Amino acid sequence: MIGILFSDAATQAGRYVLAAVQRSVSATQAQSISRSTLRSVAPDVVVAVDAPDGWSADLIAWLIARPRKLVVFGRMPVALADYLRYHSTDVPAELASASRSASAPAGEARESAAVVRYSELAQTLGGQPWHRPFERFDFTDEWNNLGYGAIRSDGSIWAVAQAAQVPAEAELAAVVVDGERQFSYAALWDTGASSVLWFNRPVGPCDSFEWRMVENFLSGYRSDTLPCQPVLSELPWGYDAAITSRLDCDEDVESARPLWETYQRLGVPFSLAVHTQNLNRAENHGILRELLADRQQGAVLSHTATHAPNWGGSYESAQAEGAHSASLLEAVTGVPVRYAVSPFHQSPPYAMRGLADAGYEGCIGGIIRNDPEFLTARGGALAGLPAGFIGHSQQCMLHGECMLNEGDKLAVFKQAFDYAYATNTLFGYLDHPFSERYAYGWPDEALRIDAHEKFIAYIRNKAQKPLFMHEDAALDFLKFRSLTQVIEEGGTFRVLTPSNGASPLTLGVEFRGAHVQVEAGKPLQ
Structure with missing residues (x-):
């Protein structure tokens, strides 16, 4: 088991970290633990979130008792900092402005002057010398097509915790402003028989592709001498990439037909998320029925009843929006709607609770501008939401406005997929059908289709065995994964999959440097 350790003052960050770890290792293998547990029956892998200075002695004693792994997110307790030769410094005065x-x-595209720059040491945990801005935009001040969230400098759980310097040989990443190194952002220590991984943020990198480094630390780092925990892969077994895409039908549905026909020709499944006021026009009904005639190749999701910002601003509005939209779509198509897409990608927690209570099984959203808790590195269960309801972040918006004016017009989208490919992430992207009012920056349908064809060709050329899925299939797999349990008994791990899982795809598990197919109930070697 992995113990998630946090004080009452760090409850908000601790809950998000707990959910993030559970999305990787299953709900059964990560649990919140008390400080006293460190002195008695503590697990051999612990994640400490903004631990108080007074907890240092307990953490050090636990760490040196036998070979163990410690992950520290946020503040480094003072005595533990001394033990690791970690020194706090003053936060640069310009960091607040440089982070925006x-x-x-x-x-x-635009990005902040402050960036996280990874070193060659990141390769030890499956990372790369990444360049990760604190904040970046590809469309106004709303979307980051590379998918990650914002690192703040405002004292929040999404901000860097403190300026610090670590030994050069331990530094995984540093904060750089206008090309000049300022302080450390991440580090990896091998100390005595144990190892410590640290990120300078209370929630760690839970909203970014960088989370892959945490998974690799837990599942395989120093596997010959240190405890390891199985990580459930977000890619279905047998594939090296998984891709899902959709059109959000804000103002029209039928105009999606030319792009749908292209996807049919390319053999790529197609999904439509429908704002149900479009159903007031009967000409928008036929394409939905045709799309769902082949349930292997097409999916229809709810995009709310009125496309209200923030799902109407309350739990009650979100529940009503979701229920009404699902009812209208089923009346037109004859097929129940199980998943939703957030309007404007705004996905506040109350709205997710409303959707869960309206009978939905999950929601797609995520945008750097707001609701940072929904920008999750892995799809699956959300903090504070019941089991069986999942979220998936899909922030890559393939729009004409986002095509670069200079150089390779698709360069950002290719980089987004490259990040997903390098970190075993299920990748999602979106576009919109044209309406009489708005073409989303595309000069015409032919140029839009050409861009989609080229992007799909890039993915197929990059990956050895990519799996293209419609949204229902992708979310069914994520839900199946979220309900899977990893069980530890006497030092042996078994994986138990849900008996009534809806996904026909098979899970993979990463453990001690190996990636193997899950055989339900069979011990991992």
Whole structure:
């Protein structure tokens, strides 16, 4: 088991970290533990979130008792910091302004002056010398097509916790402003018989592809001498990439037909998320029925009843929006709707509770501008939501406004997929059907189709065995994964899959450097 350790003052960050770890190792293998547990029956892998200075002695004693792994997110307790030769310094005065990005004009991206720059040491945990801005935009001040959230400098759980310097040989990443190194952001120590991984943020990298490094630390780092925990892969077994895409039908549905026909020709499943006021026009009904005639190749999701910002602003509104939309879509198609897409990708926690209570099985959303808790590195269960309801972050918006004016127009989208490919992440992207009012920056349908074809070709050329899925299939797999349990008995791990799982796909598990197919109930070697 992995113990998630946090004080009452760190409850908010601790809950998000607990959910993030559970999305990787299953709900049964990560549990919140008390400080006293460190002195008695503590597990051999612990994640400490903003631990108080007074907890240092307990953490050090636990760490040196036998070979163990410790992950520290946020503040480093003072005595533990001394033990690791970690020194606090003053936060640069310019960091607050440097952490924010200008708004992106059409055809260009913008990013903050403050970035996280990874070193070659990151490769030890399956990382790369990544360049990760604190904040970046590809569309106005709303979307980051590379998918990750914002690192703040405001004292919140999403901010860097403190300025610190670690030994050069331990530094995984540093904060750089305008090209000049400022302080450490992540580090990896091998100390005595144990190892420590640290990220300078109370929630760690739970909203970014960087989370892959945490998974690799837990599942395989120093596997010959240190305890390891199985990690459930987000990619279905047998594939090296998984991709899902959709059109959000804000203002029209039928105009999606030319792009749908292209996807049919390419053999790629197609999904439509429908704002149900579009159903007031009967000409939008036929494509939905045709799409669902082949349930292996097509899916229809709810995009709310009125497309209200923040799902109407309350739990009650979200529940009503979800229920009404699902009812209207089923009346037109004859097929129940199980998943939703958030309007404007705004996904506040109350709205997710409303959707769960309305009978939905999950929601797609995620945007760097708001609701940071929904930007999750892995899809699955959300903090505070019941088992069986899942979320998936899909922030990559394939729009004409986001095509670069100079160089390779698809460069950002290719980089987004490259991050997903390198970190075993289920990748999702979106577009919108044209309406009489708005073409989303595309000059015409032919250029839009050409861009989609080229992006799919890039994915197929990059991956050896990619799996393209419609949204229902992708979310069914994530739900199946979220309900899977990893059980430890006497030092042996077994994986128990849900007996009534809806996904026909098979899980993979990563453990002690090996990636193997899950055989339900059979011990992992």
